[in-house]
Amino acid sequence: xxYFPFFVDIGGRKGLIVGGGxxxxxxxxxxxxxxxxxxxxxxxxxxxxxxxARENNICIIKRSFDESDLAEMYFVIAASNHENVNAKISxxxxxxxxxxxxxxxxxxxxxxxxxxxxxxxxxxxxSTEGTSPEVAAELKSRIASMIPADIEVILAYLGSLxxxxxxxxxxxxxRALFLKDMARACMDCNAVFDAQETMCRLESYMHGExxxxxxxxxxxxxxxxxxxxxxxxxxxxxxxxxLVYDDLIDQRLLDYASEQCARIYVGKRSGRHxxxxxxxxxxxxxxxREGGLIVRLKGGDPFVFxxxxxxxxxxxxxxxxxxxxxxxxxxxxxPAFAGIPVTHREISRSFHVIMGHMTGQDLNKNPRIDFxxxxxxxxxLVFLMGFERLxxxxxxxxxxxxxxxxxxxxxxxxFDLSIEIVRGTLADIAEKTxxxxxxxxxxxxxxTVVDINENR
Numbered sequence: 001x002x003y004f005p006f007f008v009d010i011g012g013r014k015g016l017i018v019g020g021g022x023x024x025x026x027x028x029x030x031x032x033x034x035x036x037x038x039x040x041x042x043x044x045x046x047x048x049x050x051x052x053a054r055e056n057n058i059c060i061i062k063r064s065f066d067e068s069d070l071a072e073m074y075f076v077i078a079a080s081n082h083e084n085v086n087a088k089i090s091x092x093x094x095x096x097x098x099x100x101x102x103x104x105x106x107x108x109x110x111x112x113x114x115x116x117x118x119x120x121x122x123x124x125x126x127s128t129e130g131t132s133p134e135v136a137a138e139l140k141s142r143i144a145s146m147i148p149a150d151i152e153v154i155l156a157y158l159g160s161l162x163x164x165x166x167x168x169x170x171x172x173x174x175r176a177l178f179l180k181d182m183a184r185a186c187m188d189c190n191a192v193f194d195a196q197e198t199m200c201r202l203e204s205y206m207h208g209e210x211x212x213x214x215x216x217x218x219x220x221x222x223x224x225x226x227x228x229x230x231x232x233x234x235x236x237x238x239x240x241x242x243l244v245y246d247d248l249i250d251q252r253l254l255d256y257a258s259e260q261c262a263r264i265y266v267g268k269r270s271g272r273h274x275x276x277x278x279x280x281x282x283x284x285x286x287x288x289r290e291g292g293l294i295v296r297l298k299g300g301d302p303f304v305f306x307x308x309x310x311x312x313x314x315x316x317x318x319x320x321x322x323x324x325x326x327x328x329x330x331x332x333x334x335p336a337f338a339g340i341p342v343t344h345r346e347i348s349r350s351f352h353v354i355m356g357h358m359t360g361q362d363l364n365k366n367p368r369i370d371f372x373x374x375x376x377x378x379x380x381l382v383f384l385m386g387f388e389r390l391x392x393x394x395x396x397x398x399x400x401x402x403x404x405x406x407x408x409x410x411x412x413x414x415f416d417l418s419i420e421i422v423r424g425t426l427a428d429i430a431e432k433t434x435x436x437x438x439x440x441x442x443x444x445x446x447x448t449v450v451d452i453n454e455n456r
Contacts, residue, residue: 003112003129011035014072018065018089019079020045023103025052027077032056033118041069042080067092075099075111106130115140120152121159146231148190157192158183168202178205188235216284216294216315218308220301220327223334224413226250233325241292244284248299248441250415277307281314288320301329305355305384331382334413334443338421339453342380347448350379356386356393356444369393375400380447387442391430397446398426407450412442423450 013036017024020042028049031038039059040049053060061069065085070076076098078089083105090108093100102108106129114125115136124143126136148154161182169175182201186192193201217236222228229237234256237243242262243254254263264283266275275283287294302308302324315322331353332342342351354369374381375397386393390410398404404427412420420439424432426446 003127005114005125005127007123007125010074012037013074014039015075015077016041016069016073017077017079018042018069018085019077019081019103020049021079021081022046024077024079025049027079027101027103027113028052028058030113030116036074039069041065065089070096070098073098076101078102078108117144117147119147121155122147122151146235148187150190150192154186154190154192158186161198164198164202169205174205178202184239188232188239214288214291214293215321215323216288216296216311217323217325218296218298218302218312219325220306220329221245221249221253221297221299222328223248223300223330224250224337225415225417226252228328228333229253230325230327233327236293236295236325237297239293240295242287242294243297244280244287244294245297246299249297252415253297277310281311284311284315285318285320288315288318298327299330301327304329304331304353330413330441330443331384334411335382335409335445335449337413337417338409338411338419340409340411340445340449341452342382342445342449344449344452347452348378348380350377351382351447352377352379353382353384354386356383356389369396371396371400371402375402380445380449383444383446385441386444387440390433390444393444394426394430402426402446406446407448409445409450410438410442411445412439414439 010031011034015031015036015038017028017038017040020040024040024042025046025048028038028040029052032052038053039061040053041061041063043062043064045053045060045062050060052058065080065088070092076089076093078086078100080086086102086105087108090100090102090105092098094110099111100109101111101113106112112127112130114127115133117124117126117140124140126139126143128136158179161179165175165178169178178201182193219233219236220230221233222230234253237253237256238258240257240261242264243257244264244266245254247267257263266280266283284294284296296302296311298306298308300306302311303326308324312322312324335342343349352374354374356369381397383393387410394408397406404425406426408424408426408429410422410429410433414420420437422429422433422436422438
């Protein structure tokens with residue numbers, strides 16, 4: 001059977017719910033935002049359902065179902081606890097051409113209840129035709145998370161544009177494109193435009209100019225799996241004309257870019273840089289001047305040892321519009337995946353993130369890390385890009401007075417969220433790590449939080 005997802009106005013239409021239990025109440029709650037005129041029939045009705053019904057002026061009839069209850073009904077929900085009653089309701093409704101939904105019996109239904117996302121005038125229905133309500137519910141949650149917080153305001157604003165656009169833009173195709181671009185712009189910034197900006201954009205279309213997303217977005221891809229990127233970051237990838245990306249991102253993120261998007265790999269990673277930073281800056285400036293939206297996709301967060309601000313300043317100096325979209329940083333997330341919080345109220349009230357990689361520097365002879373200061377800190381120490389200098393880091397901390405028995409963990413997280421971890425102390429972690437097969441990149445965590453799950 002093929003179910004076409006009609007959207008039907010049930011405001012002011014009469015509907016009947018037969019049943020007073022949990023499932024009947026669930027159906028009632030789904031229907032309420034759409035303002036039907038409801039009647040509930042059941043010998044027993046839960047206290048919670050009865051309260052909701054009275055608050056919404058819904059007619060309650062406390063008795064068993066009778067065929068006369070179907071009179072003038074537009075739709076019926078059969079949610080009683082008796083299969084024979086539900087089957088009878090289904091048969092009678094079909095005979096009288098009344099839309100009917102029977103809980104847990106798809107074959108007896110003439111319509112199905114979708115998983116619903118409702119926000120103001122936005123309604124999204126998701127159905128698997130009864131095969132897996134769980135999948136529908138999961139997709140509902142994902143979609144709901146992508147809807148801007150101010151969607152009601154945005155929809156009201158976009159609705160007000162339609163008569164305005166019809167007055168000023170006579171060509172149907174151009175008017176449709178204007179409305180599409182304005183919707184996209186409002187969704188991207190989660191806001192509406194004031195009257196002056198609205199007229200400015202309208203006049204651009206009147207003179208044949210299209211609204212184009214332009215400039216550079218520095219987007220944090222998060223650390224590890226592709227589903228750790230923010231909704232805003234994912235939206236940027238989908239709209240990019242050019243995508244400039246690094247090594248430490250899940251390659252599955254590239255699949256979200258449009259077919260027309262140019263993908264440029266600049267592969268910055270410790271020990272092998274395919275493109276120097278000044279060339280990356282120049283590339284971003286060049287592509288931005290060619291027009292359209294340029295997305296600079298960087299692993300983790302661009303502003304946490306990602307040289308994001310260097311790129312931002314270079315773009316601003318060149319007069320290029322540039323914005324930042326944060327990402328989940330590995331200094332917090334990777335330890336957390338391994339069960340290590342970087343702070344804990346009882347034992348660590350601060351954490352400190354240190355760059356462990358210093359190209360061409362010997363941390364013992366010419367240190368850029370002030371171990372004397374770090375050794376005195378009571379909080380958690382988190383070293384990024386320090387795997388190859390682990391021995392020098394632990395020696396520096398011990399020499400500066402940090403207890404050799406201080407717990408240490410070296411943690412690697414894969415794009416599939418798999419975790420590799422080596423635990424030890426400052427005294428033995430370098431040796432244990434050398435004997436392990438742990439991969440890079442890895443995060444080094446120093447502090448009592450490392451053993452928080454071990455001691456409980």
